[in-house]
Amino acid sequence: MTEAALPTPTQIRRIERVARLDRRFAWVTTLLPFLGSVAAVGLLFFGLVPGAIELILIAVLYILITGAQEIGWHRYFAHRSYEATRPLQIALAALGSMAFQGPLIWWVATHRRHHECTDAPGDPHSPYSRGPGWRGSVRGFIEGHSAWTFDGARARPDGWSRYAKDLYRDPVIFRIHYRYFTWMMLSLAIPALVGAIAHGSARGALLGLLWGGFVRIFVSDHFVRALNSVAHMFGARRFDTGEQSRNNFWLVIPTFGQGWHHNHHAFPRSATTGLESWQIDPGLWMIRALERIGLASHLKEPSRALIEARRLDKTVTTAGPRAA
Amino acid sequence: MAESNVAGKIELASDSQQSTTRSKAEIQAWMITHLEEALELDPGELRADESFDRYGLDSTEAVNLMSSLEDWLGVELEPNLPYEYPTIDELAEHLAAGGTGG
């Protein structure tokens, strides 16, 4: 609003306290699914082996939660690439909150910052932020993949909330946002409960918690994080975008189409990430299905002419990171 | 202090136009005291025309502020009001005028 004065010592103390809290929170969200997954694998040797029920749990929760994170948090809330009815908005906001990707409004603000200055200063998670050479590339990969969430200056810089004012002004979305901790707990409690009921035992609850909870979250989290690290370093480029995003076919299925990350950076407001008929986009299939039952509408897609106009003269594949 | 609180509550409970019982200045003073404590600021540090953002008010603190205000004013308030009215000035004015929801 008014011209910002220098922070006072009390404000600095406060900022540092918040940064410490954020760091602790980043440790919990990063370590908890990891340690849980290590425990799940370790317990395999003690006969705690997942079966059909756990596989179904993983698949269903992955599609509902990680799917909602991509088509809801990302394509709807961050980019408004289609219109969603109120019940769908609420369902997508709540389900996506269980993916351990942070609270909704913070995630949207962070993602909009990523698009505003991709791979340049101000990008919350660029792999090109840690200097030149192979050392810079390795450090950059770690930074873009995980380390940035521990750094308050990247994760919550001054004024970050300005990027998602539209969501802060929505009282229902805001309520879902600030109950983030509850959604995280539900993401673990639901598979545990389903396991307990399906097996009728505490052992079933543990299996559900470990595989439907921790392992599913760990796998989903690292596929999504790979979009910030891998998909900005390795893979194909076809458009003149002025940043370093890449397409990676192997990421397409687990990220519900976001593996076409370069396409997405070229056309961020598009409801589809697949721009060619052979570029499958499971996220689009989900949005189309929601459109068929009347929950989604007005999908935005770039015209053929626009796609052709933005193409580099020929398809160029650049392997390996480039120093920024 | 305690007595005036009780009197205030009774008055609020019997009056349907509860929110007009507090003036903008009263609400402003209350918010400044409350926020300086919650945000660990020195007395006098908080300015009514600066955005909450500037003092690092996060969503948890915004929710706490609104629920304390609810108790004090005796009305239900939307928890995200500090984002719609991002300064003490604006929020106090909105509340003094009888506004609650978003």
Ligand SMILES: [Zn+2]
């Ligand atoms: Zn990106």
Ligand SMILES: [Zn+2]
């Ligand atoms: Zn995006």
